[in-house]
Amino acid sequence: MSIANFFNRPHYTSEATQFIDELKARKPELEAEQRAGRALLWDKAVDREAQAEYQAGRVPQQAYVYQTKG
Numbered sequence: 304m305s306i307a308n309f310f311n312r313p314h315y316t317s318e319a320t321q322f323i324d325e326l327k328a329r330k331p332e333l334e335a336e337q338r339a340g341r342a343l344l345w346d347k348a349v350d351r352e353a354q355a356e357y358q359a360g361r362v363p364q365q366a367y368v369y370q371t372k373g
Contacts, residue, residue, distance in 0.1 A: 327333060
């Protein structure tokens, strides 16, 4: 008996993984819909010039925000 077989365990899939696999089997277009939703909300082109202007215009925050100067 080799040591590799001694520690070998039966294949395990969690209930969450089984649920997702069943969902994908029942609705194969789900992944494409998720990618379309992500593209709609998150995958945006970044305007590097505008981003640099925003960073240049930042005002440094003081150590304690609510302390008044005076």
